[in-house]
Structures are given as structure tokens and as C-alpha cells.
Amino acid sequence: MTDAAELDRILAAHAGREGSLLPILHDVQAAFGFVSEDAVRAIAESLNLSRAEVHGVVSFYHDFRTAPVDRPVVKLCRAESCQARGVEALAARLPANGPVKVETVYCLGLCSVGPNAMVGETVHARLDAAKLAALVGELA
Numbered sequence: 763m764t765d766a767a768e769l770d771r772i773l774a775a776h777a778g779r780e781g782s783l784l785p786i787l788h789d790v791q792a793a794f795g796f797v798s799e800d801a802v803r804a805i806a807e808s809l810n811l812s813r814a815e816v817h818g819v820v821s822f823y824h825d826f827r828t829a830p831v832d833r834p835v836v837k838l839c840r841a842e843s844c845q846a847r848g849v850e851a852l853a854a855r856l857p858a859n860g861p862v863k864v865e866t867v868y869c870l871g872l873c874s875v876g877p878n879a880m881v882g883e884t885v886h887a888r889l890d891a892a893k894l895a896a897l898v899g900e901l902a
């Protein structure tokens with residue numbers, strides 16, 4: 763569900779700025795949790811782009827969602843450094859249909875303190891089984 767007034771506020775905040783498509787998409791997703799078809803249509807109209815152009819950007823970056831997520835999302839880093847620090851054993855502890863949705867990312871930029879995960883805008887470093895269980899417990 764997209765709140766038209768909030769969407770209008772976001773579009774107005776970026777009006778006249780160059781290269782505003784990605785910032786708008788980030789703001790829309792932050793506000794609504796995903797980028798709806800209504801939002802794509804309004805963004806395209808606001809930026810004088812086609813809906814296909816906006817949709818192309820949304821679909822290119824897999825951080826953008828086109829539907830609401832029914833569970834909290836944990837982005838688990840499974841790149842080399844976090845793998846070397848045991849992320850795969852941690853990942854195996856998270857059931858596929860558990861209380862959180864686990865998404866794989868490749869490097870959160872804090873390789874020396876992995877394994878790492880990101881929830882919202884917060885990075886959780888030095889994860890072990892207990893920390894991961896506590897994190898999931900907080901989110902569930």
C-alpha cells in the first residue's frame with residue numbers, strides 16, 4: 763500500500779535534482795518497504811521517464827522490492843572473509859521459513875570483524891551462534 767501524500771512528499775523533496783531516481787527509490791522503499799506499481803508510475807511521471815525505465819532500475823538492483831516482505835529481513839554476508847570466519851555454519855542454523863527472511867549479500871565492508879549481517883541500516887558484526895540467535899529473537 764502506497765500512501766499518496768507520502769509519495770508526493772518524497773517526489774517533491776527531490777524535485778529538480780539531477781540523478782534523483784535512485785534516491786527517490788531508496789526513500790520510497792524506506793517509507794513503504796517496497797516500490798509499488800503505483801510508485802513506479804508516479805516516479806516515472808515526476809521524472810519524465812517511462813515506467814519501463816523506472817522498472818528497469820528497480821529490477822536491476824535486487825535491494826529494491828516490488829512487494830511487501832512478510833518477515834523481518836536479515837542480510838547475511840556470505841563473501842570470502844565471512845565464509846572464512848564461519849558464516850556458512852551460522853547460515854545453516856537459520857531455517858528457510860523461520861521468523862526472519864534471510865538474504866545473501868556479498869560483503870558489507872567490515873570483513874575484518876565478520877561474520878556480519880545487516881538488519882535495516884544496522885550492521886551486526888562478529889556474529890556467533892548466540893548473537894545470531896539473539897538477533898533473530900529480537901526481530902521475531
Ligand code: FES
Binds near residue numbers: 839841868871876
Ligand atoms: S566478506 Fe563479509 S563483510 Fe566483507
